[in-house]
Amino acid sequence: MTAYDRVRTARNTSRPTAQDYIAAMFTDFIELHGDRRYRDDEAIIGGIAYLKGKPVTVIGIEKGHSTIERMRRSFGAPEPEGYRKALRLMKQAEKFHRPVILFVDTSGAFCGIGAEERGQGEAIAENLMEMMGLKTPELSILIGEGGSGGALALAVSDRVWMLENAVYSVISPEGCASILYKDAAEAPKAAESLRLTAADAKSMGIAERVISEEGLATPAFYKQLADEVAAEIEILEHTEDLLERRYQRFRAFGRYEEEKK
Amino acid sequence: MGILKFLYKPQNELEKDGRNAEPSVGEKEYTCPNCHRTLVESTLENDSWVCTCGYHFRIGARKRLQMMTDSDSFGELFSSVVTDDPLSFPGYQQKLSKARNASGESESVITGTATIDGCRVAVFAMSPDFMMGSMGTATGERITRLFEYATEHSLPVVGWTVSGGARMQEGLLSLMQMAKTSGAVLRHSQEGLLYITVLTDPTTGGVTASFAMEGDIIMAEPGATVGFAGRRVVEQTTMESLPRDFQTSEFILEHGFADLIVPRKDEKKIIADLLHMHGGNHDSI
Numbered sequence: 188m189t190a191y192d193r194v195r196t197a198r199n200t201s202r203p204t205a206q207d208y209i210a211a212m213f214t215d216f217i218e219l220h221g222d223r224r225y226r227d228d229e230a231i232i233g234g235i236a237y238l239k240g241k242p243v244t245v246i247g248i249e250k251g252h253s254t255i256e257r258m259r260r261s262f263g264a265p266e267p268e269g270y271r272k273a274l275r276l277m278k279q280a281e282k283f284h285r286p287v288i289l290f291v292d293t294s295g296a297f298c299g300i301g302a303e304e305r306g307q308g309e310a311i312a313e314n315l316m317e318m319m320g321l322k323t324p325e326l327s328i329l330i331g332e333g334g335s336g337g338a339l340a341l342a343v344s345d346r347v348w349m350l351e352n353a354v355y356s357v358i359s360p361e362g363c364a365s366i367l368y369k370d371a372a373e374a375p376k377a378a379e380s381l382r383l384t385a386a387d388a389k390s391m392g393i394a395e396r397v398i399s400e401e402g403l404a405t406p407a408f409y410k411q412l413a414d415e416v417a418a419e420i421e422i423l424e425h426t427e428d429l430l431e432r433r434y435q436r437f438r439a440f441g442r443y444e445e446e447k448k
Numbered sequence: 449m450g451i452l453k454f455l456y457k458p459q460n461e462l463e464k465d466g467r468n469a470e471p472s473v474g475e476k477e478y479t480c481p482n483c484h485r486t487l488v489e490s491t492l493e494n495d496s497w498v499c500t501c502g503y504h505f506r507i508g509a510r511k512r513l514q515m516m517t518d519s520d521s522f523g524e525l526f527s528s529v530v531t532d533d534p535l536s537f538p539g540y541q542q543k544l545s546k547a548r549n550a551s552g553e554s555e556s557v558i559t560g561t562a563t564i565d566g567c568r569v570a571v572f573a574m575s576p577d578f579m580m581g582s583m584g585t586a587t588g589e590r591i592t593r594l595f596e597y598a599t600e601h602s603l604p605v606v607g608w609t610v611s612g613g614a615r616m617q618e619g620l621l622s623l624m625q626m627a628k629t630s631g632a633v634l635r636h637s638q639e640g641l642l643y644i645t646v647l648t649d650p651t652t653g654g655v656t657a658s659f660a661m662e663g664d665i666i667m668a669e670p671g672a673t674v675g676f677a678g679r680r681v682v683e684q685t686t687m688e689s690l691p692r693d694f695q696t697s698e699f700i701l702e703h704g705f706a707d708l709i710v711p712r713k714d715e716k717k718i719i720a721d722l723l724h725m726h727g728g729n730h731d732s733i
Contacts, residue, residue: 296657298677298685303695306705308656308676315630316662320638335614335623336657336676343627357614357623357654366616367539381619382535393620434631438592440624441585444532 188352191375193384194360196352197331198294200257203404205232205247205290208330211409212416213238213245221272225305228269230261230297233276238288239417244280246273246341247290250331263332264297267310270340274314277321286324286420289341294359296337311340318343319433324423326416329353329385329394345423345433348396349385350403355393356383392439478505482671496712504669504712506649508551509558509573512608516716517562517571524560526593531555531586531618540617543579551577555586556611559594564606565720567728570598574610574655581611583655584618588625591659595632604642604726606719609660613653626658633662642726644719647674647697647706661705665722667715668697668706675700 188196196202209216213236221227233246250263257263265273273289280287296307318325318341325344333342333355349355360378361371368376388394398415402408426432476489482503492498496515497505507515513522533540548554556578562571572594574581591607598605614622636643645663649672656676660666668674675695683690693699700706710718 296676298682300682300686300688300690300694303675303677303682304699304703306661306700306703308652309661309705311626311657311676312630312659312661315627315658316634316637319627319631320634336626336654339623339626340657343630355620357619358616363616380535380537381616383620388620391620393624434635437624437627437631440621440628441534441589443529443586443589445528445530 189375190354190378190381190384190387191360193352194332194354194374194378197354200250200252202331204252204263205249205292205330207404208290208328208409208412209236209245209247211406212413213243216245219276222268222275224271225268228261228266228272229259230263230265230293231269231273233273235285238420239413241417241420242283242285243420244276244285244287245290246276246287248293248338248341250292261297263293264295265293265337265340266297266299266302267305267307270296270310270314273341274317277318277325281321281323284323286326286424287321287344288416288420289325289327289344291327291329291333291338291341292331292353293334293337294332295334296340311336314340315343319437320430322430324420324426324429325433326419326423328398328412328416329355334359343433343437345426345429345436346396346419347388347394348398349388349394350398351385351400353385354383355385355388356381480505498712502670502711504649504671506576506610508577509553509575509608512573512648513558513560513562513571515712516606516608516719517564517569518566521563522560522571523562524558525597526559526590527554529555529586529589529593531584533617534585534621535617535619537617537619543617547578551575553578555590556581556583556615557587557590559590561597561603564716564723567720567723568603569723570594570601570603570605572605572607574608576610576649579612579615580650581609581655582613582615583611583622583625584615585621585625587615588622588628591625591629592632595629595636598641599632599636599639602639602641604644604723605636606644606646606723607659607663608646608648609651609655610648611651611653611655611660613655623654626654629659630662633659637662637664642723644722646710646715646719647700648672650674652676652678652695665708666706667708667710667718668700669715670697670709670711672697674706
């Protein structure tokens with residue numbers, strides 16, 4: 188499979204979306220709406236549920252299934268309100284000592300006049316900073332597309348896992364190709380250069396675990412994932428210096444040389 | 449001064465010029481992109497590189513710090529941190545050497561300490577001549593180290609942003625710099641230390657969505673482009689005509705995302721006032 192094959196797989200509309208994972212892995216999900224500032228962005232869903240009997244906060248970027256639903260959810264491109272809703276629910280989780288589990292699946296933050304007027308950059312920036320300091324365990328799972336800052340805004344976590352065919356990139360391969368080769372059709376070539384597959388992310392330490400897609404969307408698949416998430420949350424809850432470790436997790440990214448003077 | 453450059457040795461780190469700066473006997477002329485007036489270098493130099501029409505020219509990082517900090521006070525830190533092309537990205541090495549030649553800098557940001565009206569500060573300035581201030585791993589590392597240094601030494605941070613966003617050629621590792629720098633800003637903030645950002649033309653993408661928007665006080669230069677998604681991208685995606693002032697400093701002030709717009713000639717004074725209001729910091733390091 189080439190890198191671009193994985194991009195296409197990650198975008199496939201028949202793939203399970205965040206709500207499928209939530210319905211299958213958790214029980215008694217109660218959805219909580221709105222950012223308490225402006226509106227409810229349906230590109231992000233969030234709420235409280237039980238994970239194997241334990242209350243957790245769960246948040247996901249939702250692309251939707253039917254065309255009508257996909258439009259309502261802006262095809263999974265959150266506006267600033269979506270990020271602010273997510274942050275509100277994360278702060279709530281911190282207050283009530285609930286771990287946070289996040290499902291990430293977006294081609295990127297919403298691009299539009301309103302999103303810019305309401306501070307898309309500021310909303311993402313605030314999430315990055317607040318997630319870095321959130322005093323409760325956070326685990327992010329990239330289930331499809333991990334589109335740049337719009338994905339990172341829900342992935343400054345203690346653990347980042349990726350589905351085998353999920354991708355994570357600083358820019359879309361099409362965007363990269365049109366800058367680099369002046370031709371979006373060169374996206375497959377750009378996808379290789381960008382090192383955006385789950386295996387690439389793992390090799391760079393950006394993802395801790397790659398989840399096999401064997402049996403994707405079957406009850407056994409969800410059950411195993413729920414077991415693994417619950418076990419990892421258990422470990423994180425007993426980790427001392429969680430925030431220091433989270434800081435160091437991100438602190439380590441970047442290879443550079445110390446230029447000899 | 450042109451011809452003297454051959455004989456003249458930099459007195460301090462801010463007087464180094466771009467390695468390819470053209471020495472010329474006659475004065476260099478510039479055309480204002482806004483009013484198309486022709487201006488000579490000495491006039492612009494006297495007017496902080498602001499045209500009589502109010503247009504603020506883009507200026508390099510070293511010139512910026514020279515203008516905004518007390519003379520001879522800047523001491524550069526972390527200049528030895530440079531990228532090593534972690535993804536072996538096609539064409540990146542050539543782009544880097546071009547950027548290094550054009551700007552005379554080894555990365556898109558310079559970091560260090562200085563005084564502003566006697567107040568000790570940690571400072572960073574990004575460079576439009578270096579891949580339009582894009583944020584690679586070394587950029588993120590320098591900024592992170594600066595915040596860690598400022599936290600350790602209880603210094604406020606003042607930073608001038610210019611950026612097209614995260615640097616594509618370093619892929620995901622560039623993206624991670626947004627989280628890394630945000631973590632360092634948070635730790636600095638948790639110590640009760642002041643962070644002032646000055647958004648200059650252009651500040652966009654991953655830099656807007658991280659440390660540029662995380663200041664306690666966010667200032668912007670008049671007319672600067674400030675936004676997240678690029679204007680052209682928004683235009684193509686929405687197929688709508690955009691307001692004329694879309695994604696300018698004035699636009700983000702109106703929408704509540706900047707504290708104040710300050711013309712360049714008043715910048716140092718306002719920053720100095722703010723530093724004094726936060727207790728100054730006259731201790732030596």
